[in-house]
Amino acid sequence: MLGPGQQFLPLCPEHSSCSALAWSPESASTRPPEERAPVQLLRREMCRGEEAFVQQSQNELQQIRLSFERKKMAITEVWDGVAEVHMALNNQATGLLNLKKDIRGVLDQMEDIQLEILGERAQCRSQARKEQQMACVAKGRLQLGCSKGFKGQLWLLALRLLLGTLLACTAAYVYVVDPAPFEGLVPPLLSRATVWKLRALLGPFLRLEVDDFLPF
Known part of the structure; x- marks a missing residue:
């Protein structure tokens, strides 16, 4: 695009047949401002070889763009899959840590309950022995108390054997x-x-x- 009175650059020998349409400086100065054309039109005839080359270049460029878009979409899908796998692994690791904490808490509670049960059993046994000794001394029946103690030991032995058999089975x-x-x-x-x-x-x-x- 050139203004009134400006000249085009010289053309190459290959396009020497191109012609330009423009207002001359004299006619441009005599015409009113609203009719003056601010641009000049260049009309040329392109060579067939150049047109084919331009068309081939455009086709190759279009193919390159399509290939780039396909590869870009494939890479995006791969990254989305990697992100989903990473998120799933993080969720699984968090779940395993929570499970470990829950199991540890349950085991601690079980240990506390077991200690309480053992303490209550020991206390009951000691209290039962004291009551038995006091009863034997108060009644003065040492032989009867000894026989009862022997029978109790036999009963305890039989109970232990039964319990051992049950555990073995x-x-x-x-x-x-x-x-x-x-x-x-x-x-x-x-x-x-x-x-x-x-x-x-x-x-x-x-x-x-x-x-x-x-x-x-």
């Missing part, structure tokens, strides 16, 4: 048949050392997915 059932019913029942009743021994004995049958996160 239970262990055999857990070890041979199915350990699932006793997985949640045994830990609250036994100490940690006993639980460790049972875990070492019944390890192949009591494997859980959260065993690696247990604090004991």
Whole structure:
């Protein structure tokens, strides 16, 4: 675009057939301002080879742009998938940490309850022995008290044998048949050392997915 009175640059030999349409300086000065054209039109005939080259360049550029857009979309999808996997892993790690805290709290509560039960049992036994001794001294029946004590010992021995047999049968059932019913029942009743021994004995049958996160 050129103003009135300005000249075009010289053309190359290949486009020497191009012609320009413009107002001459004399006619531009004599015409009123509203009719003066601020631009000049250049009309030229392009070579066929140059037109084909331009068209081919535009096609290649369009293909490059389409390929870039496809690759950009693929990379975006990959990054979205990576972000989703990362978020899922973070959620899983948080869930495992919360599960570990919950299990540790439950184990601490079980240990406190077990200590309370053992203390109450010891207190009841000591109180029962004191009452028995006081009853024997007050009544003056030493022989009868001794015979009762012997019978009590026999009864206690029989009870221990029965309890041992029951525990042996239970262990055999857990070890041979199915350990699932006793997985949640045994830990609250036994100490940690006993639980460790049972875990070492019944390890192949009591494997859980959260065993690696247990604090004991």
